[in-house]
Amino acid sequence: MTVPRSTLRLQFHRGFTFDDAARHVEYFAALGISHLYTSPITTAEPGSMHGYDTVDYTQVSPECGGEAGLKRLADKLHAHNMGLIVDVVPNHMGVGGSSNxxxxxxxxxxxxxxxxxxxxxxxxxxxxxxxxxxxxxxxxxxxxxxxxxxxxxxxxxxxxxxxxxxxxxxxxxxxxxxxxxxxxxxxxxxxxxxxxxxxxxxxxxxxxxxxxxxxxxxxxxxxxxxxxxxxxxxxxxxxxxxxxxxxxxxxxxxxxxxxxxxxxxxxxxxxxxxxxxxTLAGVRVERPEVFEAVHALIFRLYQEGVVDGLRIDHIDGLAEPREYCQRLRQRLTELRDTAPYVVVEKILGRDEPLRDDWPVDGTTGYDFMNDMGALLHDPAGAEPLAATWAELTGRSACFADEALAARRKILTENLCAELDRATRALHRIARDSLTTRDFTFTSLRRVLTELVVHFPVYRIYPQNGLRSATDNVYFEQALAGAKETLSRADHVVLERVNAWLGGSAEEVPNARGGTAQQQGQNGTPPIHAGSARRTAQTLFSQLSAPLAAKAIEDTACYRYGRLLSRNEVGSDPGDFALSVEQFHAGNLQRAQRFPHAMLATATHDHKRGEDVRARLAVLSEIAHDWNATLRAWSTLNTPHRRALDGAPISSVSKDASYDWAPGPAAEAMLYQTLAGCWPPALSPDDEAGVKDLAGRVAQWQLKALRETKLQTNWLTPDEAYEAGCRDFLFDILAPQRRDGFLRELSGFVARIDRAGALNSLQQTVLRLASPGIPDLYQGTELWDFSLVDPDNRRPVDFAKREAWLVQTPPSEFLPSWRDGRVKLAVVQRVLALRAHLPELLSQSTYLPLTVSGKHAAQVIAFARRHGNAWAVVIASRLATGLLGDDGDLPLVDPAKWDDTALEMPADLAGRALFDWLSPAAPKVDENGLLFLRDALGGMPVAVLVEDGVPRA
CATH class of the missing domain: 3.30.1590.10 (Maltooligosyl trehalose synthase, domain 2)
Incomplete structure (x- = not known):
């Protein structure tokens, strides 16, 4: 298997084709990327900007350059010893036009x-x-x-x-x-x-x-x-x-x-x-002939060496993900001598494992993005931020409450046809047994409703009709929730549904005294009990997965605003912070189980750019200051609120209702968004720059308001309310407000942006050096203050990035950190280390390091060891208090580290180390201590290697 060293995700469409990407291959190679990682390459609906609405699996997208263009790109990549990973969409096709x-x-x-x-x-x-x-x-x-x-x-x-x-x-x-x-x-x-x-x-x-x-x-x-x-x-x-x-x-x-x-x-x-x-119809890829038809082009391109690996989109939509992965790997292995590289897009709940019996190399990295994001947050901020959110908005302080309400809403308003179909499958089973023939469709629907709304993860994966022990961990939680909300009269129905959905292998006799395998009812063909159950289990899973996605990612995450940096794809906003020990545990598990999984902190689906989230995480460290700021801004901008019909109003009651635009919740989220995405170098006096920002935020705001599905939504938009919200946004960012709110906003950003940049550098170096394959989303090698799509899919100025790519230690760019060159340099230098010593950061032992001293809580560190080679990765964290108000750099004054030190492995005692990111050469003392004042003197992060290792 050709395992990527690092990947770069590109979004292809008619405005950015394969030939456009080919013109930048030299830059990608110089940056240190080993494999490009593409959006879907098959023919999509005309004008598609994402490619996930495939209309023809047999042809490479002509809008993106066709097969000839793809092969030109692949040839150029191979000439630079690089490879190509493509996104495959086996779950659905576009059916909204006239092209399929x-x-x-x-x-x-x-x-x-x-x-x-x-x-x-x-x-x-x-x-x-x-x-x-x-x-x-x-x-x-x-x-x-x-x-x-x-x-x-x-x-x-x-x-x-x-x-x-x-x-x-x-x-x-x-x-x-x-x-x-x-x-x-x-x-x-x-x-x-x-x-x-x-x-x-x-x-x-x-x-x-x-x-x-x-x-x-x-x-x-x-x-x-x-x-x-x-x-x-x-x-x-x-x-x-x-x-x-x-x-x-x-x-x-x-x-x-x-x-x-x-x-x-x-x-x-x-x-x-x-x-x-x-406009997207599910494909039955579990059928062998459909599987072959869907993958024929990809298999040929893989066999020809054009494609080197696959990313499988939305694996949870498939009827049988395990069997799919097994069949896919078998077919790919038959086509080439080397083992294929395959990763799956899978949303994992906290502590939910990727199944060992899926023959894949791991996930596309949402699990790492969740861990990394949670690590940036101070747990002490969770309670005060939640309390203020509840006080200002009248909404629950607990995300689980929003999630449950959203699940019910989506199930009854958006997915009721799917709920009915799954219920009918259970009803057919019930009718084939003397003991359950009186279970009504309605009672089964009630039971199924409560099971799916309480289901804590995306789905179950039964094998031979039975749930595994891992499945039961989550199914038991759903059962417990259902029992609490259902009447006792429905508990007997719930018990039987539990059995049918994989809780029991019991064969159920049918109404005629035989088994369902032997005969059917009312002249219908015989129904095999096992087949009927598997159908019901599949329909249950194909209901619970989209319900989780729509209710959590696309509804509750837009309703709950304790801190928006935790409202991300693959994350649970109720899971606020992660300890250093928990982060290490996650890395150790990845190293042991899926060492080649992708590591992402930005994707084409993210709701906020990685650096927006990193800056907003700072608010968890200054929760009380932010709460006061939020109230002050709300008071300052009260005159700009609108009535629901869009008319200006001067004052309103501060209750929890939506009797004004934008309303308390939407306004509080707007302030977080502005603080998070305000460009580092933007001045409140820059009228054109502020106008551009307002336009981008307005685009996010409209999507966010509709996704909440409260005052407005996609199905029946309240255009007057939406216009009032937009007017409010443009009013508070108007040029005449440059000495009012605009000055307050930019001043607050100036207070937190250094700590935000430090967080960004921390997450960058941890992603690049943790066990797995670091993935870079297009353009994020510089600061990424994008918002949800289409904002995060804007054209990337690769020429600018290429011009800024120089062989200079990142520390040299720290004084001008606002332009983002320091982040670009960190990416380049760590990827250069991965290329120079490929086993050191890919096939090595992962060793969490203990930190001692006054500020031990403000550091995370680990070592990677392969043979006699060592790398020690160190990052400042939760450092707002240490940064203070002095200086202009996202760097803790070395003296402030005091006696804080790493307890290094015995093999490194007395050794001199060299920093890959700065000219520093700290030495481990004879007691095995490495003091942070020496290791983090020039950068807030360090990647130290042993003396004698040449540096790029």
Missing amino acids: AWWLDILEWGRHSAYARHFDVDWHSPDPALRGKVLAPALGAPYGEELAAGRIALQFAADTGRFHIGYGPHVFPVCPIDYASILQSAERADLTALAERFQGLTTQPTDQPRAAEGRARLREFAAQPGASAIEIALETYAPEDPVTRDRLHRLIERQHFRLAWWRTASDEVNWRRFFDIA
Whole structure:
């Protein structure tokens, strides 16, 4: 296996192509990157800026440069001894436009489509209007309104010879069995002759080639003067006239799709979506033929050596993640001699392990990002910050309360169709047993609701229908929560559902005295009890995972504002801080179990840039000062608040309601955001700079307000409230406020920005030197004060970074730290060490180091050892108090460290060490102590190596 030394994530789209990346390969190599790590490379919806809405797995995205462009990039990387890791999206495809041939074929042929089993469609919906059909929730208004308005029309594509229902950019193919009636409606001999080619046609696969022949003849006819004749046929279905509109409606009703208002999706969608997004359809990659079709291009590129490793997106959406990983590794191993490098995007709860039976190299790094972020926080700040948040907003001080409420809201408003489908699976099992046949659908739905809202992690992973001991740790927590909230009458149902969802291997007898394996009911095919249970378990997991994502990441994290630096993807905002000992324990576990997992502190999905979070973490150290500042700013800006209709108001009651814009919670979060993302060099007098910042924050604010799903949301936005919030933001940042709030804001940032920069350097060096593969998100080698997407996906000035890349110790750039060059230099130097001594920071022993002395709590240190080679990594932490108000550097005065020292390994006693980040050469005394005043004299972080190791 070619294990990456370090990775750099790039976001490809039509504005940044493979050739654009190729122009910067020399820079990436000089920075020390061993592998580029790309966003999805398969063809996505036209104009996609992220690539996760794949419409064609068989082709490299033409907008990004196509296969030729990808190979040019790979060739250039290989010429620099670099590799390529690509993001693979096996869980879902984009179905929101007219570009997905697989999906269009399903709409055209229904259950007899060659791709009918490629997607997770429930063809046996209990709704008669959806049996054998696919819900198409694409309409902007109710179906009847859109039909009457003439926005739904029968159209003909001359280039394909197909009739389709057109709606804006959407195309819904008409089944060819209706072509005859369409052509005959014009009552023309030439069209009637063409209609004969479609007479007696069925949807059976054996008839579909005849339809293709008929379409070919239609194409020929349309290419000749026959196009006008087809227009006459279309006019007989024109939506403008009541009679022809009724004919159009009846035609639409006969199709294999049901056109519907987009709002129907949450309640009635009969196919698996990605989360609650009705333009992304779940793919049944657990089926062997689908697996091969989805991965054929990737496998070929891997076999050809173009691709060197894979990142698997949203592994928890798959029916069987374990089996998927096993099959993937087996296929990749068959294609090349070397073992493949594979990591999975997996959100882990605190202390939740990545499963050992998944043959992967680890996660994409959210778990490390969580640990690293929590390490930056002072636990003493948790309680006062939570108390002030609750007092100012009237919301709970406990994140778990927000999470539970959000889970209930998402389940009942966004994922109710998925809840119903999982309940039906359980109901079918119940009906096949004499002892449970009286369990009603409603009681099972109540029980399932309580289980999933109390489920503490994303999902379970049963094997052979049974939960593992690890699964039971989390399932028991859900059971306990469900028992507390359900009535005692439902406990017997809960007990049985527990068994069906993997708690018991008991075979359940059915209503006819045999087993469900032996016979079915009401003339239906026999149902194997084990198969029925596995279906229910899969549907449970494919409900609990999106519920966790939507409720926690996309709802509760936007409602709870104790400290926004802990509201991040993969993090639990209720899990405020992490001790040094806990951080070491996490690193030791990674070193032992998944030594090649990615280590990330920024991703394309992060809600706040890594340096925004690092600066906001400082507030945990000065909680009381921040609480006072928050109140002062709130008072100062009261005159700028708006009524909910957007009108200015001069004063309002300070209660917990949303009777003014932005409201207490949104306003408190806004102040944190401004303090976190204010650029280090921005002056309040810089009118253009402040305006640019206001525009970026307004973009974040709109998304944040809608994600809370309280006063406004994505489904039914309250535009007056949103406008009032935007006006408030622009008012408080207006140029005339430069001597008021703007001066207060920039002054406060100036108080905390040194400590924030110190935090940033700490997390940078720990990510680069901890066990695992450090991952760098595009552009974050300089300060990253971005907000949630699309802000964190703005174009990167790689030319500037390349010009600033010099062979100079990072300490030389510390005096000008605000420009970010010191961070860039740290990245370059530590990656150079990883290249010079690759085993030292990858295959070495991890040794936590004990710190003693006056300020031992303000230091974290560990050693890495490989053979006789040593590296000692040291970082200042929670250092706001030590920095004080003196000076302008993010560096503790060496004298302030007093007697603080590291207790070094015996092998290093009396040895001289050299710092990879500064000219310092501290010496370990004969007692094995290394004093911080010597080790951290020129930088707040150090990477020390033994005397004699050449430095880059």
